[in-house]
Amino acid sequence: MKNFFKYIAISAVAFTLASCSKDNETLPFNSNKIKIGEAYAIGAATKIQLWADAGLETGYNKLYLSAIDSVSGQAKTDVNFNILPMMTMTMSGGMKMQHSCPFEQANASAKKDGLTPAAAVFSMPTTDSGFWEMEVTINNKKAVIPFSVKEPKQSRLLMVKSTADNSNYLVALIPNATYKIGVNDFELFVTKKINGMTYTPADDLKLSIEPEMPDMGHGSPNNVNPALTSNGHYKGKVNFTMSGYWKVNLQIKNASGVAIAEDTAFNITF
Amino acid sequence: MAILKITILSIGISLGAVAAVMAQACCPTDSVFKHCDLQEVVVTEKLNDNNALLKFYKSHKTSATEDVLSRLAAVNLIRRGNYAMEPVIRGFSANQIGLTLDGIKIFGACTDHMDPPTSYVEPSNLKSIQLATNGASCKYGSNIGGSLNLQLAQAQLATENPLSGMFSSSYAMGTQSTNNVMELNYGAQNFGIRLSGVYRKANNYQAKNQEVPFTQFQKVNFSVNGKYMLKDNSFLSLDVLMDDGWDIGYAALPMDVAFAKAKIYALSYKVYPKNSSFEYFEAKAYGNNINHSMDDTKRPLTPMHMDMPGTSNTYGAYAEALLNWNHKSRLTLRADGYSNMSHAEMTMYPNGSTPMFMLTWPDVHSANIGMFANNDYAINSKLTFSLNGRLDVNRASVTSALGKQQLNVFNYDVDAPRVRLLKNIGTGLSYRKNGYYSVANFSYAERPASTNELYGFYLFNAYDGYDYIGNPTLKNEYALNAELSNGFKNAWSDVNLTLFNSRVYNYTLGKYHPELSVMTIGANGTKIYEQVDYATLKGFELGLNVTFAKHLNFIGNLRYTYANDYSGNPLPMISPLKLTGSLHYQQKQLSLQAESIWASAQNRVSTAVNEKSTPAYALFNARAGYNFLLKKQRFELNVALENIFDTYYREHLDWGNIPRPGRSLITGLSYLF
Numbered sequence: 001m002k003n004f005f006k007y008i009a010i011s012a013v014a015f016t017l018a019s020c021s022k023d024n025e026t027l028p029f030n031s032n033k034i035k036i037g038e039a040y041a042i043g044a045a046t047k048i049q050l051w052a053d054a055g056l057e058t059g060y061n062k063l064y065l066s067a068i069d070s071v072s073g074q075a076k077t078d079v080n081f082n083i084l085p086m087m088t089m090t091m092s093g094g095m096k097m098q099h100s101c102p103f104e105q106a107n108a109s110a111k112k113d114g115l116t117p118a119a120a121v122f123s124m125p126t127t128d129s130g131f132w133e134m135e136v137t138i139n140n141k142k143a144v145i146p147f148s149v150k151e152p153k154q155s156r157l158l159m160v161k162s163t164a165d166n167s168n169y170l171v172a173l174i175p176n177a178t179y180k181i182g183v184n185d186f187e188l189f190v191t192k193k194i195n196g197m198t199y200t201p202a203d204d205l206k207l208s209i210e211p212e213m214p215d216m217g218h219g220s221p222n223n224v225n226p227a228l229t230s231n232g233h234y235k236g237k238v239n240f241t242m243s244g245y246w247k248v249n250l251q252i253k254n255a256s257g258v259a260i261a262e263d264t265a266f267n268i269t270f
Numbered sequence: 271m272a273i274l275k276i277t278i279l280s281i282g283i284s285l286g287a288v289a290a291v292m293a294q295a296c297c298p299t300d301s302v303f304k305h306c307d308l309q310e311v312v313v314t315e316k317l318n319d320n321n322a323l324l325k326f327y328k329s330h331k332t333s334a335t336e337d338v339l340s341r342l343a344a345v346n347l348i349r350r351g352n353y354a355m356e357p358v359i360r361g362f363s364a365n366q367i368g369l370t371l372d373g374i375k376i377f378g379a380c381t382d383h384m385d386p387p388t389s390y391v392e393p394s395n396l397k398s399i400q401l402a403t404n405g406a407s408c409k410y411g412s413n414i415g416g417s418l419n420l421q422l423a424q425a426q427l428a429t430e431n432p433l434s435g436m437f438s439s440s441y442a443m444g445t446q447s448t449n450n451v452m453e454l455n456y457g458a459q460n461f462g463i464r465l466s467g468v469y470r471k472a473n474n475y476q477a478k479n480q481e482v483p484f485t486q487f488q489k490v491n492f493s494v495n496g497k498y499m500l501k502d503n504s505f506l507s508l509d510v511l512m513d514d515g516w517d518i519g520y521a522a523l524p525m526d527v528a529f530a531k532a533k534i535y536a537l538s539y540k541v542y543p544k545n546s547s548f549e550y551f552e553a554k555a556y557g558n559n560i561n562h563s564m565d566d567t568k569r570p571l572t573p574m575h576m577d578m579p580g581t582s583n584t585y586g587a588y589a590e591a592l593l594n595w596n597h598k599s600r601l602t603l604r605a606d607g608y609s610n611m612s613h614a615e616m617t618m619y620p621n622g623s624t625p626m627f628m629l630t631w632p633d634v635h636s637a638n639i640g641m642f643a644n645n646d647y648a649i650n651s652k653l654t655f656s657l658n659g660r661l662d663v664n665r666a667s668v669t670s671a672l673g674k675q676q677l678n679v680f681n682y683d684v685d686a687p688r689v690r691l692l693k694n695i696g697t698g699l700s701y702r703k704n705g706y707y708s709v710a711n712f713s714y715a716e717r718p719a720s721t722n723e724l725y726g727f728y729l730f731n732a733y734d735g736y737d738y739i740g741n742p743t744l745k746n747e748y749a750l751n752a753e754l755s756n757g758f759k760n761a762w763s764d765v766n767l768t769l770f771n772s773r774v775y776n777y778t779l780g781k782y783h784p785e786l787s788v789m790t791i792g793a794n795g796t797k798i799y800e801q802v803d804y805a806t807l808k809g810f811e812l813g814l815n816v817t818f819a820k821h822l823n824f825i826g827n828l829r830y831t832y833a834n835d836y837s838g839n840p841l842p843m844i845s846p847l848k849l850t851g852s853l854h855y856q857q858k859q860l861s862l863q864a865e866s867i868w869a870s871a872q873n874r875v876s877t878a879v880n881e882k883s884t885p886a887y888a889l890f891n892a893r894a895g896y897n898f899l900l901k902k903q904r905f906e907l908n909v910a911l912e913n914i915f916d917t918y919y920r921e922h923l924d925w926g927n928i929p930r931p932g933r934s935l936i937t938g939l940s941y942l943f
């Protein structure tokens with residue numbers, strides 16, 4: 001039995017080497033996505049690939065998944081992915097500790113161009129003492145894809161400790177690649193931390209924003225406060241009257257109208 | 271264009287021997303229209319002629335355009351620095367009035383009105399300044415408050431001496447300024463070329479022995495006119511004018527100007543057909559390119575450096591004809607069009623942070639096509655009836671995606687162009703008998719909204735200290751104007767009293783919006799252009815020209831405007847009662863002039879724009895000229911003492927509590943040939 005697995009593994013490596021020059025041709029889609037990493041789901045004869053719009057950064061990241069049959073090299077179309085982002089940290093005493101982060105489970109029904117979307121809010125970057133892996137399960141077989149997360153120039157993630165009930169919220173700004181002078185979409189994904197492995201969408205908050213240019217001390221008119229759309233997503237509009245460095249101040253109130261966070265802000269420079 | 275009141279002021283020197291019209295009559299004296307009232311002031315200076323009326327308007331050979339304008343009774347000037355003052359006609363300014371250069375439409379490139387079109391033109395470029403109030407003012411474009419058309423000087427053909435000209439140079443001690451003017455004309459039989467050049471340099475001037483910072487400037491102006499006679503009665507004419515100002519202080523504003531440049535050019539064809547009922551036909555194509563850049567690097571208190579460049583490019587054409595239907599009717603027809611692109615931007619540089627950028631004029635395109643007609647009908651030898659009208663299709667649009675996005679912040683939808691029809695109609699009746707004349711004019715007038723009013727984006731107005739936002743939903747501002755002018759003229763006197771009354775509807779002004787944060791550091795707030803029901807402007811102008819003795823002459827005028835909005839609040843920028851008087855003595859080679867300017871206090875101020883009242887003042891100037899021949903060459907020596915008593919004063923339309931120059935001795939020398 002052991003030999004059998006060894007054989008499979010060797011042939012898989014050989015196949016990978018042989019096919020690596022035509023890797024692109026085996027892609028199930030034409031894409032401008034960046035490949036974050038890939039790994040075999042051991043026992044499923046399937047290679048899982050993890051994609052993203054850009055290099056992964058702390059905060060909210062859209063992710064995409066694809067599966068390739070490791071024998072035929074063909075894309076597999078009817079796969080249900082289950083993701084679980086995990087970080088392993090080595091503490092100062094050498095002790096290891098693991099935790100996850102808020103994420104949005106892969107949604108097969110939203111598959112487009114052969115890619116199944118998912119999302120994750122990485123709560124910290126990859127460091128010397130901590131690394132990220134994505135556990136992707138198909139048909140109870142798991143692939144573990146290592147990847148790295150960088151800290152963006154300007155943070156898109158706020159950790160808020162509620163002054164009302166001591167609970168922790170992660171407020172993630174969904175990146176907008178094209179901030180411009182004028183009216184801009186402003187979307188947040190807010191989750192409440194239950195424990196290191198469990199985060200639930202926070203759907204009962206009242207958010208209001210107030211942009212300002214700290215270098216000049218002015219704001220902008222006619223902003224639209226983010227309102228709940230679904231599952232922790234809040235959508236609004238932020239108006240920038242000029243380009244440069246903006247600070248978008250955020251006020252969060254809980255369902256009973258108590259402010260749970262003030263003096264929180266996202267910095268946006270464009 | 272007869273009956274309506276037009277003041278024509280010739281300010282150039284007629285070079286050569288071509289007959290300069292000295293007649294004071296408005297219309298050709300042999301025409302049946304001699305009764306018409308143009309209150310025309312033709313004051314063409316000939317080589318060795320010292321005309322009192324010219325001296326009244328143009329007190330120095332090196333006077334600037336604004337010096338001349340300020341002596342017109344209907345014109346006041348908004349002053350932000352010692353440069354580029356902005357004309358106001360009877361309390362109307364900016365887009366409420368028409369400003370053209372020989373029919374050429376020019377839009378300044380500064381969002382803050384630092385460069386009105388008149389600032390790019392020197393008297394040495396000009397033949398005359400035509401001021402039109404009431405209905406006839408719409409000849410060159412829709413406006414509600416009157417118009418100024420600066421007529422370019424043209425080359426003289428077939429002159430006595432092929433080459434003629436003038437050099438004039440003056441130095442003012444108090445203002446530490448030097449002004450140098452050159453005019454040259456070469457006139458061949460069927461070809462002529464005229465050159466003019468001006469160089470001015472002023473350092474900071476003094477007021478009450480105190481230096482007034484940021485009143486310096488430098489400028490060079492150069493113009494060429496080439497005129498070619500195709501046939502006896504048809505001409506091709508090419509004009510090129512370049513004006514370049516730099517290092518210009520604007521004492522009343524938080525920043526100065528690094529440069530202000532204009533290139534203006536036009537090609538025209540004019541024919542006077544023989545044996546035809548057309549008196550003339552003219553067609554012209556033109557263009558102008560204006561470049562403006564503000565400069566805050568010399569201001570010690572600038573909280574943050576910013577660059578604010580602007581450009582304005584205009585191209586246009588017109589055709590005009592004067593038709594004598596019969597001996598009783600004259601019809602002026604004009605069709606014109608222009609297209610303008612205005613762009614202005616601002617980049618701010620915070621210390622150690624990211625530069626910040628915005629468009630202050632979001633790539634605005636303005637286009638206009640219009641038709642004008644005026645008919646004068648001589649009812650009998652005393653009475654003339656006149657009717658005129660103008661129709662414009664005016665289109666404004668934001669052309670860049672960035673510009674549109676910016677304005678979306680204010681929920682403005684500017685995807686579609688803004689098209690408006692502008693209607694102007696005027697009528698007048700004039701009566702003239704035995705030197706007495708009386709003219710009544712009525713008009714309905716509409717004007718286009720300005721780029722600032724429609725699309726301006728956080729334009730700081732240093733006068734009231736507010737940022738201004740445009741409003742593309744503005745309605746047409748329109749006015750009902752009435753004007754009554756009575757006068758008497760004989761061989762030794764000319765008296766005229768004009769009363770005017772205008773009611774402006776949809777009067778446009780900035781309304782404070784406390785919910786909007788300011789862009790400009792330290793601004794009082796943000797205003798959006800909105801419109802109020804109406805405003806009224808009324809007043810009078812009194813003109814007097816008396817010859818006491820053969821060599822002694824008094825010319826003066828008195829002006830007053832009273833202006834309110836619909837609820838009785840005074841309008842801003844309204845001149846108080848102001849008297850300008852000049853006594854002129856001329857004998858042989860010597861001319862003497864004593865001038866006094868007096869203005870009452872203006873305490874009717876607009877609190878809405880934080881306007882301050884202005885105290886009264888009296889100003890006295892004395893000037894002397896002596897012309898002589900030296901080795902058969904003609905020279906003229908001029909000495910003037912301006913502000914003799916070193917009065918510390920400012921006019922009500924001067925911004926920012928900045929005093930005018932104190933006492934100054936000016937000496938000048940001219941060489942004429």
Ligand SMILES: [Cu+2]
Nearest residue numbers: 213216242626
């Ligand atoms: Cu700003």
Ligand SMILES: [Cu+2]
Nearest residue numbers: 380382384564
């Ligand atoms: Cu400017």
